[in-house]
Amino acid sequence: MLRITGGTIYDPANGVDGVVRDVCIAAGKVVADVEGGRTIDATGTIVLPGGVDVHTHVAGGALNFARGLMPEKQRVARKFLRTADRRGGLGGLTPTTFATGYLYAGMGWTTVNEAAVPVLSAKHTHEELRDTPIVDKSCLLLLANNEILLDLLEAGEVERARDVVGWLLWAAKVYGVKAVNPGGVAAWKWGKNASVMHEPVEGYEKLTPAMIVSGLARLVDELGLPHPMHLHCNNLGNPGNVATTIETMQALEGRRAHLAHLQFHAYGGENWSTMRSGAAEIVEAFERHPNLTADAGAVLFGDAVTVTADGPWQHMLHQLTGHKWGNLDVENETGCGIVPYVYRDRHVVNAVQWAVGLELLLLTKDPWRMFLTTDHPNGGGFWRYPEIIQLLMDAEFRRAQVRRLPEAAQSRIVLGEIDREYSVYEVAIITAAGPARALGLTRKGHLGVGADADVAIYPSKPDADGRLFTYPRYVVKGGEIVVEEGEIRQVVDGREYVVRPAFDAAIEEYLRPVFQKLYTISFDNYAVEPERVRDAEIRDLPEPS
Amino acid sequence: MIRLVLREPLPVPLEAEVLSPDVMATLAHDAIRALPVFLGKHRRRVDDCFRVEGEKSDEVTIEGDASRVKWIGRGMSRGRLTIAGNAGMHLGAYMSGGAIEVSGDTGDWLGAEMSGGLIRVRGNAGGQVGAAYRGSPKGMTDGTIVIDGTAGLEVGMRMKRGTIAVGGQVRDFAGLQMLGGTIVLRAGAELRTGAWMMRGTIVSLEPIPMLPTFAPAAEYNPTFMRLVARHLSRLGHRVPAAEAEGAYLRYTGDAAVPGKGEILVWRPR
Numbered sequence: 133m134l135r136i137t138g139g140t141i142y143d144p145a146n147g148v149d150g151v152v153r154d155v156c157i158a159a160g161k162v163v164a165d166v167e168g169g170r171t172i173d174a175t176g177t178i179v180l181p182g183g184v185d186v187h188t189h190v191a192g193g194a195l196n197f198a199r200g201l202m203p204e205k206q207r208v209a210r211k212f213l214r215t216a217d218r219r220g221g222l223g224g225l226t227p228t229t230f231a232t233g234y235l236y237a238g239m240g241w242t243t244v245n246e247a248a249v250p251v252l253s254a255k256h257t258h259e260e261l262r263d264t265p266i267v268d269k270s271c272l273l274l275l276a277n278n279e280i281l282l283d284l285l286e287a288g289e290v291e292r293a294r295d296v297v298g299w300l301l302w303a304a305k306v307y308g309v310k311a312v313n314p315g316g317v318a319a320w321k322w323g324k325n326a327s328v329m330h331e332p333v334e335g336y337e338k339l340t341p342a343m344i345v346s347g348l349a350r351l352v353d354e355l356g357l358p359h360p361m362h363l364h365c366n367n368l369g370n371p372g373n374v375a376t377t378i379e380t381m382q383a384l385e386g387r388r389a390h391l392a393h394l395q396f397h398a399y400g401g402e403n404w405s406t407m408r409s410g411a412a413e414i415v416e417a418f419e420r421h422p423n424l425t426a427d428a429g430a431v432l433f434g435d436a437v438t439v440t441a442d443g444p445w446q447h448m449l450h451q452l453t454g455h456k457w458g459n460l461d462v463e464n465e466t467g468c469g470i471v472p473y474v475y476r477d478r479h480v481v482n483a484v485q486w487a488v489g490l491e492l493l494l495l496t497k498d499p500w501r502m503f504l505t506t507d508h509p510n511g512g513g514f515w516r517y518p519e520i521i522q523l524l525m526d527a528e529f530r531r532a533q534v535r536r537l538p539e540a541a542q543s544r545i546v547l548g549e550i551d552r553e554y555s556v557y558e559v560a561i562i563t564a565a566g567p568a569r570a571l572g573l574t575r576k577g578h579l580g581v582g583a584d585a586d587v588a589i590y591p592s593k594p595d596a597d598g599r600l601f602t603y604p605r606y607v608v609k610g611g612e613i614v615v616e617e618g619e620i621r622q623v624v625d626g627r628e629y630v631v632r633p634a635f636d637a638a639i640e641e642y643l644r645p646v647f648q649k650l651y652t653i654s655f656d657n658y659a660v661e662p663e664r665v666r667d668a669e670i671r672d673l674p675e676p677s
Numbered sequence: 678m679i680r681l682v683l684r685e686p687l688p689v690p691l692e693a694e695v696l697s698p699d700v701m702a703t704l705a706h707d708a709i710r711a712l713p714v715f716l717g718k719h720r721r722r723v724d725d726c727f728r729v730e731g732e733k734s735d736e737v738t739i740e741g742d743a744s745r746v747k748w749i750g751r752g753m754s755r756g757r758l759t760i761a762g763n764a765g766m767h768l769g770a771y772m773s774g775g776a777i778e779v780s781g782d783t784g785d786w787l788g789a790e791m792s793g794g795l796i797r798v799r800g801n802a803g804g805q806v807g808a809a810y811r812g813s814p815k816g817m818t819d820g821t822i823v824i825d826g827t828a829g830l831e832v833g834m835r836m837k838r839g840t841i842a843v844g845g846q847v848r849d850f851a852g853l854q855m856l857g858g859t860i861v862l863r864a865g866a867e868l869r870t871g872a873w874m875m876r877g878t879i880v881s882l883e884p885i886p887m888l889p890t891f892a893p894a895a896e897y898n899p900t901f902m903r904l905v906a907r908h909l910s911r912l913g914h915r916v917p918a919a920e921a922e923g924a925y926l927r928y929t930g931d932a933a934v935p936g937k938g939e940i941l942v943w944r945p946r
Contacts, residue, residue: 203812 133156133169134611139179139589142557144565145578149557155179157585160611164581172613174589177605177624180244180560181577182586183517186428186510186567187362187392189439190232191246191260191271192549193253193460194468198439198509198597199226201458201470213276217623219265219456225509227435233265233626237614240604242626243568244604246271247310248441249319250465252653261628262666268584270571270629272362276311276344276439277318279464280379280646286339292642292674297351298635299643303659305668307571307629308359309352310392312441313366314344325444327367329379331334341366341377342383349387353392354676358572360388360425362661367571368445371401374410378417386423390570392419393429393507395489398491401544409484411491418496420657425570427503429452430489430520431511438510456567464650473514476635483541485511490523490530494550500569501562507519518602522594524554529598573622573629585611627667678733679709681727683741683762689717690765691726694748698735698775705902735775738835739764744784750777753794764804769796772820785829786810792841793820797912804829804848815856817841823912833860836877840905842914847872852879855938859905861916873915874931874938880905882943891930891940898924899941909921 134157139154143150158165163391189195202225205521209224212231221231221330221383223226236244249257261269275281290541297309315326315333324334329342345363352361367376377397391397391495400410418424438449446469450457450648458470458675475482489511496502504521508514527550542548554562568577574583587608607615612624647655662668679701695701695712699730709732710724723729727739735756745751747767752771759778766784769777769791776795784933785803788796789810802824808831808931809816818835827845836854842861853864857872862870865883880902880929901924902918917923925941 201812204810205812207810338815 133166134585134608134613135166135171136174136179136587136589136608139174139177139302140592141179141579142560143181143579144180144557144582145569148579154589155579157611160585162579162581162583162585166301172589172606174606176592177557177589178592178600179579180240180556180588180590181568181579181583182188182588182607182609183240183563183565183568184243184370184571184573184577185236185241185505185508185514186245186390186503186570187247187429187505189231189246189248189291189510190227190244190508190518190600191411192249192257192469193250193262194439194441195226195260196256197458197460197468198470199436202226202437202455202472205472207438218620225435225513229260229263230265232269233623234620237266237607237609238604238609238620239268239515239517239591240601241514242586242588242609243268243573244305244605245269245571248272248274249304249310250274251300251304251464252462252671253656253663254591256308258305258628258660264626265623266614266626268576268626268629270307272308272310272359273301273306273468274310274312275300276314276348277316277441277466279318280643281340282315282318282339285344286336290347290351292639293347294354295635295639296349296643298355298633299639301355302635303660304663305630305660307350307631308357308362308573310362310364311345311348312364312466313368313445314348315339315341316366317441317443320467321461327370329366329376329383333608341486342379344378345383346385346387349389351386353387355629356673357620357633358671359570360390362390362392364392364440364442365397368396368442369399369449370402371399371407373399374399377414380418381421381424384421384423385651388423391418391424391426393505393510394426394492395429395431395485395511396507398488398492399484402416404481407481407484409488409491409546411488411495412546413673415492415495418501419498425501425503425566426492427505427567428489428492429505429507429511429607430493431475431482431485432506432516433475433482433486434512435472435474436509436512437472439468439470441466441468443469445469446471446507449473463652465469477536478538480541480544483537484544485539486636487534487537487545487547490520491545491547491550493524493562494509494547494552498565499558502562503567503570504562514674521554521559521563521601522599525555525559525600526598527551538668556600625667627669628665630665630670631673632670633673678732678736678738680730680738680740681723681740683727685745686742687716687726687745687944689745691716691746692748693723693746694751695723695745696739696749697751697753698737698758699753701731702735702756712885717858744782747784763800769794772796782826788817788822790816790818790819791820791822792818795820796822798822798824798826801826801845802828802843804831805834805927806832806843807836807839808832808834809836817858821908821912823909823914833858834861840908842909842912852877852938855879861905861909861914863914863916871931871938871940873934873936875934875936877938879938879940880925880943881940885943887928887940888931890932891928893926893934894929895927896924896944897927902941917943918944
């Protein structure tokens, strides 16, 4: 039992905006009142629900590939030495599993959503997530380039496609559906991309990216998944891709979707020399589509590594930068590319990218729909979130940063003209309450009675760098105090959220022969065994509507 | 002056990046003796392995067979490090200034990713002299490495600037993926010299097997060779540059990349 007393509470899901009151915790949940137990004196602090990262890459084959591709980054990464209750590891852009848990918790984040898992490497992903301590986890299955599924969509066999999606989700033991560059990664296997929404995908007669987007969003809705289709739009990273992104919004025909790392999909101009911010146009279209949520995918200047299933874009980025490039082919499911990258403040394109991420967060009026991410590690490490929050909360500081950008960049962005400053209440929405709601995690992101007792307690005054939220004074996870006075004191295990959709079990009779013909492994070795997922919290979904 | 004498031969490698003038220059005798080193996986004090004399100096001498001592002079920026005997791997890695003098042989990764200073080896060196560590985009970015004896594989791999001179023969892949700088091979090299080089100059005073992706371009006496010759003559290495003695045959490559590097092969008159 635990009582947090004297802190100023920000709990947007329950409309609590800066009220001094107690938070009581018993058996890992927030309760109305407790008798006895420990009391944390939180006087002079701000108390928020533990952060929820709606889009990050922290486990699985792609991350490991990135770790292996960049030994030079591992050498200089922050070292985590083993202690009596903590495991050793490395920080940096692709932190090792244990360090990932410590870094998230050490910043006050307690739930993370690993956004890209192919079935073929789902076992590996779950094993890494099992070794990622403290935080609760969910992960999303890459489906928009799964060739078995695309063949069914091409043939118009929607019901069978729905059963296949249901079967695959349960086989991978995941929480939701991710669509990366729909059709584009399948086309990449022919050396092509799919950047036009209404042109057939290479290798198909009729099937277009728009049909994949709408078809998959429909299946996700029919299966009743708590998180909408998580969509990485086509034509990522290219100047003028605003048009593609808006077409994608229209192609969804009002169905639910979460648009991931929208910053990378919000560029105007025609080519690299005319590239400018398209954030205002994107926000305008986004606000006309209340069916959508999004995360910013903001970039910060400095080192990053781009890790994505979007193989064709990664090849393009390798050619643009000359940096090293890794490419993986994941059989009939997806692909993967890795390119290390440095965002430079003297580089006009990078400066525009930096501004676009912040503009999206500042121009979107409703913070319940646009969340804070860096698409870790693509736009910068997740441990740099406090830097973005500082930029959102302080217009004067932000303008000073804008003035340091190259003039050519300043004329292509609107960031300098935005006066909005985020309040702590709004920060609590974009970091916790909003993402939790979008993920359909009803016990996360708030401090009402019955919520999971995930609480982050920060000093109310900024640190020497002017940042709030860098070093929480306390972090409580599931009712246990894991961070105290800015140090990890106790390590607990997190659980994993998994959905079990309702599907016709006979679909295996269809899948088995197709699979045995196309894959290099046996069908019986394909699915993840339930016992491989530690502390799974399985949500059974109703019969499809 | 600080004098360190190895007490007895080491059974396993010793990691000792504290053996550097930067670390020791301001330390009193007791503090130097207490500096941490790693013998295998065990943490030890400097005086567990070395007999220590002197204090507060940026002239450091190491005596004994230190061929199992790694990371000596790591990142040093000043002073003088003299090794009377052999040194182990990574000697002078990341160094930015000062001078290292070795009377015996050294291990691999001598002066890897160094950015300045001088390393002088009287004996033989291992492989990856002045090279980039695995994964790094570039190797040494400035400074000079002079080796009287032979050297191993991948000498100057991905080096960007600076000079490496080797008196004896070097093994395969000298100047691999070289990005700039100068490598002088006084006794030639084994195979695939200059493979994937983008820019930079490899000078060989002996004929060497040439990759098919290098094309002969000219026979001449480049002016800059006089500067290279003067620089190296001060360090005891004679390099011919005068027209009366001969000329350099210039090959360009590596066309496989394609690169704009050059290999100059000396032809005496």
